[in-house]
Amino acid sequence: MSQEELAAALAVTRSIISAWENDNRVPRPAKLAALREVLGLPDAAMASPAARDRGVLPERMPVSQILRHAADGLITQLSDDNAVDGRPGYGWRRDLEDVDQPLSAMATAYGLQAILLAGTRDWRVDLRLVREVLRRLELPEGGWSAWDKSPLARPEVTAVVIGALTDAGESREYIAERIGLLVETLDRRVVGAERARPYILTTSLLELSRLDVAEATARHFLEVLVDLAVDDDGALGWPVIVRDTRLSSSGPSTVHTAAAVRALAAWASRLEDDGLWALVASGRTWLERHALLDLDDETLRIERADGGEELHVVRHFTPAMVLRAIVEARGDTAGSVAREARQQTLAYYVPALGLWRWPSGGGQFPVWMTYQGIAALRSWGLAHVLE
Numbered sequence: 001m002s003q004e005e006l007a008a009a010l011a012v013t014r015s016i017i018s019a020w021e022n023d024n025r026v027p028r029p030a031k032l033a034a035l036r037e038v039l040g041l042p043d044a045a046m047a048s049p050a051a052r053d054r055g056v057l058p059e060r061m062p063v064s065q066i067l068r069h070a071a072d073g074l075i076t077q078l079s080d081d082n083a084v085d086g087r088p089g090y091g092w093r094r095d096l097e098d099v100d101q102p103l104s105a106m107a108t109a110y111g112l113q114a115i116l117l118a119g120t121r122d123w124r125v126d127l128r129l130v131r132e133v134l135r136r137l138e139l140p141e142g143g144w145s146a147w148d149k150s151p152l153a154r155p156e157v158t159a160v161v162i163g164a165l166t167d168a169g170e171s172r173e174y175i176a177e178r179i180g181l182l183v184e185t186l187d188r189r190v191v192g193a194e195r196a197r198p199y200i201l202t203t204s205l206l207e208l209s210r211l212d213v214a215e216a217t218a219r220h221f222l223e224v225l226v227d228l229a230v231d232d233d234g235a236l237g238w239p240v241i242v243r244d245t246r247l248s249s250s251g252p253s254t255v256h257t258a259a260a261v262r263a264l265a266a267w268a269s270r271l272e273d274d275g276l277w278a279l280v281a282s283g284r285t286w287l288e289r290h291a292l293l294d295l296d297d298e299t300l301r302i303e304r305a306d307g308g309e310e311l312h313v314v315r316h317f318t319p320a321m322v323l324r325a326i327v328e329a330r331g332d333t334a335g336s337v338a339r340e341a342r343q344q345t346l347a348y349y350v351p352a353l354g355l356w357r358w359p360s361g362g363g364q365f366p367v368w369m370t371y372q373g374i375a376a377l378r379s380w381g382l383a384h385v386l387e
Contacts, residue, residue: 001039009038026076026124064119064382066349070374071118073354074111074367075125079103090129096355096365105137105144106157107367109164114371116167117378127168134165142181155185156203163207176212183217190224198228198238202259209266222267225260226279235286236279254291255316257283258325265328284329291322291337317356317369319344320376327379338380345376 001009003017010017010031019025027035077096079089091108093101112130138144143153144161162178182204190201205221229236230252237252238260261283268276323341327333348356348369356373358364 006038010034023124026078028079032076061385062382063377063380063384067118067374067377067382069351069354070356070370071115071354074115074370077355077365077367078111078125080129089133090126091133092367094366094368096367096370098364103133103137104147105134105161106146108133108137109161110368110371112164112167113160114367114374117371117374119378119382130168131165131170134161134168142178143185153181153185154200155182155189156200158182158185159204159207163210166211172212179208179211179213182208183213186221196224196228197241198225198256199240199259201225201228202238202256202263205263206259206266209263209270215271218267218271222264222276225263229260229279229283232286234282235289236282237286237290238283252286252290254287254293255318255321257286258291258318258321261287261325261329262321265325265330280329284326284331287322287325287329288331288335288337292340315358315366317345317348317372319347320369320372323376324372324379333380342376342380345373349373 003014003021007014007017012031016025020027074092074096077092079091079093089103091103092111093099094104094107095101108130112125112127115125134144138161139151139153141153143155143158145152146154146157158178159182162175162182165178166175186201186204190196190204201221201224205218205225208218208221225238229238232252236257238256239251240253240256261280264276264283265280267273268280319341323338323345325331326335326338326341332338348359350357353365355365356369358366358369
């Protein structure tokens with residue numbers, strides 16, 4: 001087909017076809033599907049719902065190739081629309097398939113970080129536009145929220161966005177001011193709150209570990225994190241919530257322990273602190289004993305104040321987080337926990353799309369899940385070959 005014929009079939013201009021062919025633009029998801037149909041591409045069937053039930057690698061494949069393919073998948077889902085109704089139009093949505101969702105600061109930050117972790121500063125992502133959209137999504141009082149309509153800044157979201165802005169080349173002055181805001185918010189909402197959530201603290205500490213933060217500030221929050229730990233038969237684990245320094249869930253959580261281990265390992269490496277490495281080893285021991293029991297568990301039971309029990313569905317990509325924790329804690333990457341975590345991480349990878357699918361959500365593709373999948377395989381090693 002000529003460019004004119006293909007353009008007519010897809011209801012676009014010939015210049016758009018030329019831009020696609022020369023890698024100057026990427027087709028949006030709807031046009032990509034139409035392009036596959038018009039050209040009769042053999043992998044079109046791979047994009048069907050049936051093919052998304054589980055990830056199947058077509059052949060022996062190096063990790064580096066999977067990560068490059070995943071970055072391509074994320075770039076395909078990058079929204080470059082003009083702003084609509086005053087909303088920013090460049091970035092990613094929380095669910096990559098839901099085109100009706102507005103862009104999200106957290107999703108855009110994770111999308112950029114995932115592409116960078118895949119091993120390239122891809123020229124198809126305009127870092128200037130990423131900076132602009134994240135600035136516009138900042139709340140009037142400062143910081144970023146998890147939801148586009150929420151007026152409340154969340155520390156872990158603000159931390160991830162600050163990290164992405166740093167990667168995108170934001171000014172040092174802007175970053176320093178937002179780090180100060182993050183530290184204040186953490187003190188107010190995590191350290192001084194009645195309920196302390198280790199996940200908020202660990203996510204923030206992980207981002208702060210690669211930013212310009214004073215050692216005294218870091219040690220202050222690390223002490224809080226260690227105080228939230230539970231001694232479980234000689235090994236440290238971290239619960240979902242701690243109220244008044246007392247455990248308020250059924251016990252340590254695999255995903256929260258993995259997050260704490262990663263945060264401690266990041267700072268142990270940065271500070272060259274043997275004491276922190278000892279805590280990392282203790283948390284790793286807990287994971288080696290318990291992680292195999294709930295690698296695919298997406299529910300956590302939280303105790304209510306009246307002693308009753310609520311069932312919360314908590315979305316965490318547990319296998320990917322456990323794999324990263326084992327690697328970063330200098331654990332046995334060939335052992336049973338790491339091996340099972342790696343296999344389950346790949347179980348939700350969809351090769352036809354280069355994305356990770358949520359295991360029980362009717363085909364949802366949350367951008368943070370692809371970020372976690374890329375990050376886990378990157379931690380494991382680019383030189384490895386998967387089958």
